[in-house]
Amino acid sequence: MKKLLVVVYLFCLIQFVAGQNAVDVKKQFTLAAQQYELLLKSHPDITKFPQSSNADGSPRDMASSWWCSGFFGGSLWYLYEYTKDPKWKDAAHKWSMAVEKEKNNTTTHDLGFMLYCPFGNGYRLTKNETYKDIMLTGAKSLATRFHPEYGVIKSWEKFANYDYPVIIDNMMNLEFLFWAAKESGNKEFYNICLSHADSTIKNHYRKDNSSYHVVCYDKGGKVLAKKTAQGYADESAWGRGQSWGLYGYVVMYRETKNPVYLKEAENIADFILNHPNLPKDKVPYWDYNAPNIPNEERDASAAAIASSALFELAEYSKKGDIYVKNAIEMLKSLSSPAYLAPIGKNNNFILMHSVGHKPQHSEVDVPLVYADYYYLEGLLRYNAWLQKKKGKKS
Numbered sequence: 001m002k003k004l005l006v007v008v009y010l011f012c013l014i015q016f017v018a019g020q021n022a023v024d025v026k027k028q029f030t031l032a033a034q035q036y037e038l039l040l041k042s043h044p045d046i047t048k049f050p051q052s053s054n055a056d057g058s059p060r061d062m063a064s065s066w067w068c069s070g071f072f073g074g075s076l077w078y079l080y081e082y083t084k085d086p087k088w089k090d091a092a093h094k095w096s097m098a099v100e101k102e103k104n105n106t107t108t109h110d111l112g113f114m115l116y117c118p119f120g121n122g123y124r125l126t127k128n129e130t131y132k133d134i135m136l137t138g139a140k141s142l143a144t145r146f147h148p149e150y151g152v153i154k155s156w157e158k159f160a161n162y163d164y165p166v167i168i169d170n171m172m173n174l175e176f177l178f179w180a181a182k183e184s185g186n187k188e189f190y191n192i193c194l195s196h197a198d199s200t201i202k203n204h205y206r207k208d209n210s211s212y213h214v215v216c217y218d219k220g221g222k223v224l225a226k227k228t229a230q231g232y233a234d235e236s237a238w239g240r241g242q243s244w245g246l247y248g249y250v251v252m253y254r255e256t257k258n259p260v261y262l263k264e265a266e267n268i269a270d271f272i273l274n275h276p277n278l279p280k281d282k283v284p285y286w287d288y289n290a291p292n293i294p295n296e297e298r299d300a301s302a303a304a305i306a307s308s309a310l311f312e313l314a315e316y317s318k319k320g321d322i323y324v325k326n327a328i329e330m331l332k333s334l335s336s337p338a339y340l341a342p343i344g345k346n347n348n349f350i351l352m353h354s355v356g357h358k359p360q361h362s363e364v365d366v367p368l369v370y371a372d373y374y375y376l377e378g379l380l381r382y383n384a385w386l387q388k389k390k391g392k393k394s
Helices: 003-020 026-041 071-083 086-097 100-104 109-128 129-143 168-184 189-206 237-258 259-274 299-316 321-334 369-394
Strands: 049-053 061-063 165-167 214-217 223-227 354-357 363-364
Touching: 003 237, 003 363, 026 071, 049 100, 049 129, 049 165, 049 363, 049 369, 071 086, 071 109, 071 354, 086 109, 100 109, 100 129, 109 129, 109 168, 129 168, 129 189, 168 189, 189 223, 189 237, 189 259, 237 259, 237 299, 259 299, 259 321, 299 321, 299 354, 299 369, 321 369
Parallel strands: none
Antiparallel strands: 049 061, 165 214, 214 223, 354 363
């Protein structure tokens, strides 16, 4: 009987260890580097930013004013961070500086994506003061979209008949303002983050901890309407939106240590991970309430964002083991042939099967540059978690 118990124990231990090392980080970065070498070669013009694929399979490139323009440079910084190869540093600098002019752009709320993803990572890794100056200017531009009489950062100039729409994606830009608050000493940036995040908890989130996509405001913080743009319906849970919110509130807790934000992040994580329509491979459908599940498109970007966020949430939460387990499962799925593109295919993006805006038939079941960015970030966070575990054992 004792021998049987020992055998069972060893089997379980082997399975556990195998599960914790389910993704070969070195292999995945090697494959990512091969793809991005090809992507760089196919983009000699730094005014055309890699974005996705068109419906006919041709590459889709966008201008620096597009909200995704910073992700390519950010991904190149992540390749440099892992490989330490100076060629990635040079490429990352080149593509980061290509979005510099957007530091003066006051017509968008997406400057966190556009500036902090490339320059934030660049500054963190190199301490290049030029990057810092660019970001501080950009933070001031972003802050102009916050109006105290509304209490939130305005997203789009207009949505339907509403003049002050705010989308859940906007939570992702607060990390940029937190950084600017610390670097500049300007408390206003910090206070904007608190106001925006508190209003979002109050007005974007339902009782089941899912989020609306768009909330339209009036002065005094009055809510005029709760809508969707990229989701299936106003009352549905748009897949990537849930991941944006999760990531945003993990950042809110990191920067403030306010337990309200930790609880919100846990609530969102639990909604995602316990949803009956979350597939076994943990890669969400483009909307958790899409009408034709299981015959609906998956959104690899939603999984990549959530996986990265869950690794950090695990550091703060008592449910950390559960969050790490699910983060690894998501990464494992994304690293499988079901989502990882063959070298030279997929217009040289890393991941397949993301969804941008299905209601407008735009970017449906295609690669998306931000799916790659958060996938690489997730790999780095997973690698850091592995190294931390090894350190504890030694």
